Amino acid sequence: MNKYSLRTRLTTVALSLTLAFGGAAAVLPAQHASAATASEKSKIVSTAKRYIGVKYKFGASTSTTRYFDCSSFTKHVFKQIGTTLPRTSKEQSKRGSYVAKKNLQVGDLVFFYSPIHHVGIYIGNGKFIHTYGKPGVTVSSLTSGWWSDHYTTARRVA
Numbered sequence: 817m818n819k820y821s822l823r824t825r826l827t828t829v830a831l832s833l834t835l836a837f838g839g840a841a842a843v844l845p846a847q848h849a850s851a852a853t854a855s856e857k858s859k860i861v862s863t864a865k866r867y868i869g870v871k872y873k874f875g876a877s878t879s880t881t882r883y884f885d886c887s888s889f890t891k892h893v894f895k896q897i898g899t900t901l902p903r904t905s906k907e908q909s910k911r912g913s914y915v916a917k918k919n920l921q922v923g924d925l926v927f928f929y930s931p932i933h934h935v936g937i938y939i940g941n942g943k944f945i946h947t948y949g950k951p952g953v954t955v956s957s958l959t960s961g962w963w964s965d966h967y968t969t970a971r972r973v974a
Contacts, residue, residue: 852974856897857922860974863896864889864937864945867953878903886935889947890925893937899974905935912973917958923974926958928966938970 852860873883878891887905894901901908908925909932915924920938928934936946942959956963 852923871952912971915970
């Protein structure tokens with residue numbers, strides 16, 4: 817057996833053992849999201865605020881901006897800075913990296929209820945932008961009141 821053949825076999829065995837005992841995560845990079853740049857943060861907020869007052873519609877198509885549900889809204893806003901998000905708030909809550917409430921930055925996704933079924937975008941100063949019910953796209957407080965009481969977690973995706 818030549819050196820090349822032995823090296824190939826050892827590499828194959830090592831990779832097989834790594835996958836068997838460590839799973840795919842052992843060879844794939846972890847999913848981490850760094851904070852958005854100042855330019856991206858500004859674009860997230862300005863894009864989101866452009867839709868204040870747009871009506872809410874549960875199950876809204878992601879191909880329209882005439883109305884949104886919470887996750888089609890966040891998906892649309894983040895698409896503008898080149899970040900692709902899944903369709904539902906539950907799936908969006910699995911993206912990026914966890915952020916403690918005290919460490920929120922502009923552009924972080926904030927999630928509500930357990931199990932998660934609402935999402936918004938943190939815009940700074942204890943406020944977030946989201947869409948629901950009659951007000952449609954609106955800004956709400958994250959630091960007091962109903963939304964504060966139902967806050968669950970946050971993720972940094974951009």
